Amino acid sequence: HLTLLPFDHRAYISLSSLKKMKLAIATALLGSAAAFAPAAITQQNTALKASSLDDAFGVTVETGFKCPPIGARILEDSKPEALKWFQNAEIKHGRVAMLATIGYMVQKMGVHFPLYLGPSGSNCFHPASDTAWYLSTSAGVTFSDVANAATPLDAVQMVPLAGWLQVFFAAGWFECAAYERQWNQEGRVPGDYGYDPLGFTKREGGFDSEEIKSLRMKEIKNGRLAMMTIAAWVSNDLIPGALPVWHP
Numbered sequence: 515h516l517t518l519l520p521f522d523h524r525a526y527i528s529l530s531s532l533k534k535m536k537l538a539i540a541t542a543l544l545g546s547a548a549a550f551a552p553a554a555i556t557q558q559n560t561a562l563k564a565s566s567l568d569d570a571f572g573v574t575v576e577t578g579f580k581c582p583p584i585g586a587r588i589l590e591d592s593k594p595e596a597l598k599w600f601q602n603a604e605i606k607h608g609r610v611a612m613l614a615t616i617g618y619m620v621q622k623m624g625v626h627f628p629l630y631l632g633p634s635g636s637n638c639f640h641p642a643s644d645t646a647w648y649l650s651t652s653a654g655v656t657f658s659d660v661a662n663a664a665t666p667l668d669a670v671q672m673v674p675l676a677g678w679l680q681v682f683f684a685a686g687w688f689e690c691a692a693y694e695r696q697w698n699q700e701g702r703v704p705g706d707y708g709y710d711p712l713g714f715t716k717r718e719g720g721f722d723s724e725e726i727k728s729l730r731m732k733e734i735k736n737g738r739l740a741m742m743t744i745a746a747w748v749s750n751d752l753i754p755g756a757l758p759v760w761h762p
Contacts, residue, residue, distance in 0.1 A: 570597060571704075571727075572604070572734050601704035602696060608737015614744045621666040650674040667751050705730065 567581035567589055589597055649655045653674045663669035692707045703721050710716065715726060750757035
């Protein structure tokens with residue numbers, strides 16, 4: 515005879531609920547593990563390659579239309595923003611160096627411009643004046659003292675601390691404006707900071723015209739030459755005879 519045991523529905527429901535709870539916990543754990551797993555990389559690789567650097571603006575015949583090895587080594591596998599940063603840095607240093615070479619020659623050759631139509635007796639070639647204008651009353655330095663300095667480096671050392679603070683403040687203000695226009699405003703080529711009082715870039719075609727591209731290349735080349743020139747002149751002043759060629 516078969517004996518039928520009583521069926522406990524509550525035990526069945528409890529067992530079923532336990533299985534469902536284990537399944538829910540396992541699913542939650544898997545989901546948590548997936549949250550910490552590395553996400554699949556879907557962005558396209560935009561790193562620079564050495565071959566692409568040869569086409570960058572500024573690579574010219576002087577280097578055989580090839581990016582110099584050191585530059586290629588630094589910029590290879592970097593983002594395009596790095597190339598733009600270095601291009602901006604080169605243009606800025608070139609512009610400062612061009613101004614420095616002019617100032618160096620002016621000081622070295624004894625050519626000095628009157629300060630705001632300065633005191634009587636001073637002119638372009640004779641900075642001495644009957645009434646000296648002070649650059650710094652606390653330091654006792656006059657503009658005539660700076661003009662009669664033996665070398666440009668001596669003239670630089672005469673500038674008081676307050677003068678250097680003004681220089682750094684002006685340079686810092688320019689850097690802030692340049693950063694805003696170069697990095698926060700889209701579509702600007704390296705070196706374009708929105709300051710063009712003579713209207714060189716306000717021509718037909720803008721920066722895409724061949725004329726502007728030619729002017730930009732000339733500026734880069736002259737800046738490179740000026741950086742080497744001012745470095746050589748300063749080296750010769752610090753170490754006499756370091757530059758064995760004629761120079762101002």
